[in-house]
Amino acid sequence: MRAKAADMHSKDCVKVAVRVRPFNKRERDAGSRCIVSMVSSSITIQDPRESQSRRSFCFDYAYWSHSGFTRDRGGLYVPEEPGGRYADQDSVFQDLGEGILENALQGYNATLLAYGQTGSGKSYSMVGYGPNKGLVPKLCDRLFQSIRENQDTRQCQVFFSMLEIYNEQVVDLLSRGTRTPGGLRVREEQQRGFYVEGLRTIPCDNAVQVEQLMEQGTRTRTTAATHMNANSSRSHMLIILQLKQIFSKESITKQSNINLVDLAGSERQRSSGSEADRLKEGTAINLSLTTLGNVISSLADVAVGKKVVHIPYRDSVLTKLLQSALGGNSRTVMIATLSPADICYEESLSTLRYAERAKRIQNRAVVNESPTERLVKELKAENARLLQRLGRLGQEGRRANDETKELRQLLTHNELQIRAIQTLWEQHLQEALKDWEQQYANITQERRMMQMHPYILNINEDAQLSGVVKLFIQEGEWDIGLCDSTPKYISIKGLGIQERHAVFRNEQRRVTLTPLEGSKVIVNGNTVSQTTELQHLDRLILGSNCTYLFIGFPSERGGDDWSRYDYDYFQSELAAAEGIHLVESSTGSSQTDPSLLAVFYDYIKLMPMVAEANQMSQELNKGVEFKLEIKNLALSDSKGHDLKKEIVVRVTAVGRKQVWMWSKTKFVNRKFLMEDAYQRHQAERSRDNIAEGLSTAALPRDKDPFWDPVEPLLLGTAHLWLQSLAFRIPLEEQLEVLGSEGTEEAILQAQLVPCTSTGLALGEDEILIDPTELLGRRLDFQLFLEQCCGLRWIREARNRGVQIGFRLFDCSHPLYSPAVWHNVNPLLDHRVHFASLHTSQHLLDYLQSSAVVLELWGLQEGCTDLVSSLEGADPVNTAPVDSAELSCSVRALQQDLEELKSVNSSLRKENHILREQLNAARNDGVRGRSVRPSCDAEFARALKVFYHSMTSVRGQLQRLRRHRPSEESDLLGFRLFVDEQSRMLRDFSEQLEQSVSTLKQDVAAIVRRKRERSGIWS
Ligand SMILES: Nc1ncnc2c1ncn2[C@@H]1O[C@H](COP(=O)(O)OP(=O)(O)OP(=O)(O)O)[C@@H](O)[C@H]1O
């Protein structure tokens, strides 16, 4: 389906198209729902959590590429039936590409931007995959076709450039030389505006040549990504086509720039900025994209008449280069790509909002008059003048002979200059052609090699960069590594790759791989240390994260589809080897719980990044180790629900035994800064030849991405259920404190003691049968933290301490027990008194259904203790009163007093009314009612006895649960343990039996008495 809302050339507003791609594997695995619909050029997105919440947007074009397609024999995606709604690459080109081309041919600058979340189809639309060519190659095809068709009327010159902006540095993707440290400079000239100094512009005269250059650019991008360990999805790719048209008859020249921009994945822009980190520079991860958003917003404001003082073009490299494309001299189109899956809702909605803003931008495009045109025009005009003068001079006779000669010379000079301008282009073209022939020969050679030898093929996180590098394993023995000096070597670069990393042997039609000492080699997810024979389609990971697919001998290759071995496949395999699998849901359906799926994909996304961070830490001598952990959020939920899981990164300073926990976002941010530091270190090292690990020591601590000030660390949590408080029954528990991965961090002995307002424990008689009796009344209880036993945190390093933190009801600030240090089994002896002056239904519900989450905080040398803050606590409803907090107690007591006064007066009134009612009842002679209350009282008493005995049964059960054989037990030890266990079990069951039978007897006796009294006999 392609819908056209307005003629593309009527105004210079930025045209916006939206394209929806098919589900990818992750989305299919998650059983995703499609939440996007399209009618004509309007698009509606539905909030997956709220079916009523929908947002509609209208754009210039809307492309449905989600469904209704089939793959034809040539691998082309086409509509299932002719005229179907599926928008294929051709139809997108017809609208957007043709428009761009037409504008360029008319002499306007034209820009095409692709914006969207990572993996949403930007590169698919711009560049394309295999036979499904995207806008850029199609545009070049049509451009050269048009040039050929019009060669009688105009002479055309096309120059091609390709660059990448990564971390605010410009990299020339067509440059042959070594990379300029810090990237190419962006300069500004009054006439030209911003431009990249020294960028290669290559003359082209056919589409195949352009495609070849694009391939070369992609190859440079791929190697740069692996060498510098950078993530291509975070970089912007720009292709600049300069078109010069010389209309000799009209003696005019038109010049236009076509900017084709494949932007970095948009989601990073948000995720990097969303969380506070000490090192905020991390947000520079995508300064260019953030600035582009700001520029677009400002321009959109301008368009609706708002006063905008400053448009921040100069804040980033990308916006400098796109200045004329946005709010300037260009006809601009943006294609916003999105996934229609429910799990991408937030990102897709944000893309649509972004696109909506871009739609408002108005440009003022003009046909460009180039300096060449003026020069030729001026020269021609000068020639005409000269000729005229010559004619006149001829008539004036011999006197003018000398002057004529001089003028003729000038004329010839000018003609030569005109011709020089025209031949220069041809010369350039010849040079480019030679270059290109060389390239072409390389490609033909590569194709031949592919048919002869086994090879390894690079696999990149960005599908666009996968399969670009092929390294052939010819017969014999080949070293692979950084080396380029051994007799037979395959040179690769990347994190954790050694000089000589491993050896490939291709002998007797078998290929083996032998890792060399100290090098990391993983085959099909498993680390190998010995010679391993490789099979066709084996997956290799060399160093920390250089991923390759092994392609066997031509005879072994069937018609198999290699595309399933993508980056995710490699990482999932690695995760599986670590024991992290995607488990199918217990309901037996093939669908996996989406939240689990999200955690799994987070895990496999972070896994290679963690490996890289570890490698960088090692090379820079940082002494810091990173490890992925899956945190169970249920541990800190007061209802104990199995809410969600999330990935965190445990950071350990090995020598100092300090530990930090970083969130996923913080780690991603820091990883970017680490890469930056690492690259600077590498550059310094290659320049000054300094010893490993020395230079970045110079990085000040507060700028060091590997360092953070030590902080208390949440080690684990335990749930102390509050239900007994609703019945005013005391509770004594030995709680297991569980770490985020389910490890036992400690045993915590804690009590909940219902008490009077002065802190005296309530007796059995105060036990309630019906908790609603508490409503409107005062409730006091104490939380007593007795002792912590078996602290793993302290066992690991004695110079550490712990604190217990907790939060109750609607008290927004946590409270902490005082710190205890250096002791594996410290006595806490911490008592906190809580009082609620008015028990509300809300509080009662809370007591009956929630737990107080006791957090075990680990303290490390150099970090400050956690302190309780009582500010903000609601003193009327629940006033936590720490015995240490005297002022708070006084405040609570004063309020108490006030409260009691008013309660007293209302009780008096109530008393009075009750007395009157009683008198009236007596007079009425109502009888028999006394039986029931007395019976209820008996029941209550029996139940209290039962509850009480249950508390002790429960304690027995806790002891039984904790009872474990000692780790060093031998057979005899085990026997003793089993005997002891049996004895405890016997005691437990006897106590239980006895409690139940007492209750039964009591109840039977009450029922019997009741019947006797009411005179009913069975
Ligand atoms: N319209 C489409 N039809 C079929 N497949 C598509 C379409 N759009 C995208 N894809 C597939 O989705 C995958 C991701 O697309 P692509 O590489 O274009 O994403 P991207 O937006 O460029 O991501 P990144 O920001 O990581 O570069 C590719 O395998 C591509 O083939």
Ligand SMILES: [Mg+2]
């Ligand atoms: Mg891409």
